[in-house]
Structure formats: structure tokens, C-alpha cells
Amino acid sequence: MDEVELxxxxxxxxxxxxxxxxxxxxxxxxxxxxxxxxxxxTVLDGRARYDGRSTFRTWLFGVIRRTAASERRKAWLRGxxxxxxxxxxxxxxxxxxxxxxxxxxxxxxxEHESRRDGLHHALGQLAKRQREVLQLVFYHDLTVEExxxxxHVSVGSARTHYARGKAxxxxxxxxxxxx
Amino acid sequence: xxxxxEIRQRFAxxxxxxxESAPSFAxxxxxxxxxxxxxxxxxxxxLVIAAAAVVAIVAVALSYARSxxxxxxxxxxxxWRAPTDVLLRTPGSELLGEMxxxxxxxxxxxxxKPSNTGT
Numbered sequence: 360m361d362e363v364e365l366x367x368x369x370x371x372x373x374x375x376x377x378x379x380x381x382x383x384x385x386x387x388x389x390x391x392x393x394x395x396x397x398x399x400x401t402v403l404d405g406r407a408r409y410d411g412r413s414t415f416r417t418w419l420f421g422v423i424r425r426t427a428a429s430e431r432r433k434a435w436l437r438g439x440x441x442x443x444x445x446x447x448x449x450x451x452x453x454x455x456x457x458x459x460x461x462x463x464x465x466x467x468x469x470e471h472e473s474r475r476d477g478l479h480h481a482l483g484q485l486a487k488r489q490r491e492v493l494q495l496v497f498y499h500d501l502t503v504e505e506x507x508x509x510x511h512v513s514v515g516s517a518r519t520h521y522a523r524g525k526a527x528x529x530x531x532x533x534x535x536x537x538x
Numbered sequence: 539x540x541x542x543x544e545i546r547q548r549f550a551x552x553x554x555x556x557x558e559s560a561p562s563f564a565x566x567x568x569x570x571x572x573x574x575x576x577x578x579x580x581x582x583x584x585l586v587i588a589a590a591a592v593v594a595i596v597a598v599a600l601s602y603a604r605s606x607x608x609x610x611x612x613x614x615x616x617x618w619r620a621p622t623d624v625l626l627r628t629p630g631s632e633l634l635g636e637m638x639x640x641x642x643x644x645x646x647x648x649x650x651k652p653s654n655t656g657t
Contacts, residue, residue, distance in 0.1 A: 400573070532548070
């Protein structure tokens with residue numbers, strides 16, 4: 360596949376990819392966009408090659424998932440280093456305690472509260488694999504087999520995550536509805 | 539409990555919201571290219587700095603080695619003697635290295651004179 364064709368395929372899948380990147384980045388828009396940028400460069404530079412063993416979208420979702428995981432690791436390491444520097448500088452802050460952001464806009468809290476009641480909050484409560492398989496099946500209309508290929512797990516494992524995740528999600532959404 | 543249809547509807551609403559807020563492909567691609575060129579510039583700058591540092595270290599090391607080796611070798615050359623120099627010395631060479639004195643015996647130079655302080 361040449362660069363023009365690759366670009367065309369990426370453009371076609373872009374909206375879908377953004378949704379998946381959002382899911383892989385904990386619904387952080389900036390992180391999702393950064394991951395997508397990295398993925399596009401990786402694909403167009405030929406550092407990730409589509410070998411035709413699955414559909415282009417399934418393969419691309421796999422690349423996005425791996426890139427997001429890698430970016431998360433990097434961010435975690437950066438955070439650890441920065442935390443270390445801050446701790447060395449002040450020495451007053453206890454480890455693991457995150458102070459509230461005094462500069463957060465007043466509506467951020469309201470938005471946060473409203474999110475809690477919705478699908479976003481319920482998804483956040485699920486195990487990572489369960490969340491991923493539900494996102495791939497319900498959001499992106501992939502089959503469980505395709506979801507398994509994206510997640511690099513066996514189909515049986517994906518089915519188990521799907522069944523458990525769906526039951527947990529349904530229960531949580533039902534509880535939220537009753538309240 | 540909610541059924542599959544409701545879950546599907548909720549995900550569909552989430553998808554619609556995401557698609558409304560999604561940046562266009564062109565925008566994402568443009569930013570990606572800008573990031574790549576920025577990263578390349580940073581990489582070139584880092585390489586130039588590293589190369590300059592290596593050149594500086596090598597230059598300092600070479601000049602140090604040159605100055606230390608020149609000061610160490612000079613005295614060695616001036617004081618060095620070949621191990622076979624001893625073979626060049628022939629018996630009686632000390633006699634041939636001096637001006638002969640008229641009326642004196644060769645033996646005078648070889649036999650020490652007795653001191654005047656004897657009894």
C-alpha cells in the first residue's frame with residue numbers, strides 16, 4: 360500500500376479512530392489527539408506495516424491501542440520524575456496525596472458530577488479488558504472476534520470479558536437509572 | 539438492569555458526541571507533521587551538541603597526551619644507554635684516553651702512591 364492509499368484509508372477511518380483513541384486515553388481529548396498524531400506518523404513512515412491479515416481498521420485499532428499504552432507509560436515515567444523533583448524541592452508533600460486544583464474552573468466540578476451518572480462513569484468502573492471489548496463491540500460495531508484481534512487476546516478470553524463486562528455495565532447503568 | 543439495545547443507544551450517543559468534537563483528519567495530520575519536523579530539529583540540535591562535545595573532549599585528550607608524552611620522552615633519550623655499550627670498552631682504553639707524560643711510568647698511574655704519614 361503506497362502513501363497516498365494509506366492516507367486515504369486513514370482519512371476514512373479517522374472519526375472511528377478518534378473514538379477509539381478517546382477510549383484508550385481515558386476519554387482525554389488532548390491525549391487522544393496526540394496518540395492519533397503519533398499513530399499517523401508511525402503508519403505513514405512505515406514503522407507499522409499493514410500485512411493484510413485482518414481488516415485495515417482492526418489493524419489500525421491495534422496500533423492505536425499499543426501507542427496509547429506506550430504514551431501512558433511515558434507519561435507515567437515523566438510524572439514519576441516530576442513528582443520526585445517536586446518532592447526533593449519542597450519535601451512537604453506526602454506521597455500519593457493529590458491536592459485539589461485551585462485553578463480549576465467552577466463548572467469543571469459540575470461537569471465531573473454529571474459524567475459520574477452516565478456511561479462514562481460506568482465504563483470507568485469496569486476492568487480495562489471489559490471496557491475495551493464493550494467499546495469495540497458497541498461503539499465501533501466490531502465482532503467479538505475482531506475485538507479479540509485488536510486486544511491481542513484469544514477469542515474465548517474476549518467472549519468472557521464481553522459477557523462479564525456487559526453484565527456489570529448493565530447492572531451499573533440500571534442502578535444509576537433507579538437513583 | 540438495562541438491555542443490549544439501551545447499551546447500544548448510549549454508546550451511539552457517545553459516538554455522536556465524540557464525532558462532533560473530533561478534529562478533522564487534515565488538522566490532525568498537519569499537527570503530526572509539525573511535531574515531526576520539531577522533533578527532527580531537536581534531534582539534529584542534540585546531535586550537533588553531542589558531536590561538538592565529542593570533538594572538544596578528543597581535542598583536549600590529544601593535547602594532554604601530546605604534552606605529557608613530549609616531556610616524558612626527552613629525558614629518556616638523553617640518558618639512554620644501549621645495553622651493549624659495555625662491549626665497546628676495550629682493555630686499557632683508559633690509558634689511550636689520556637695524554638702520555640714524558641719520563642713517567644705507566645705503572646705510576648696504575649699503582650697508588652704510598653702516603654707520607656706512615657711510620
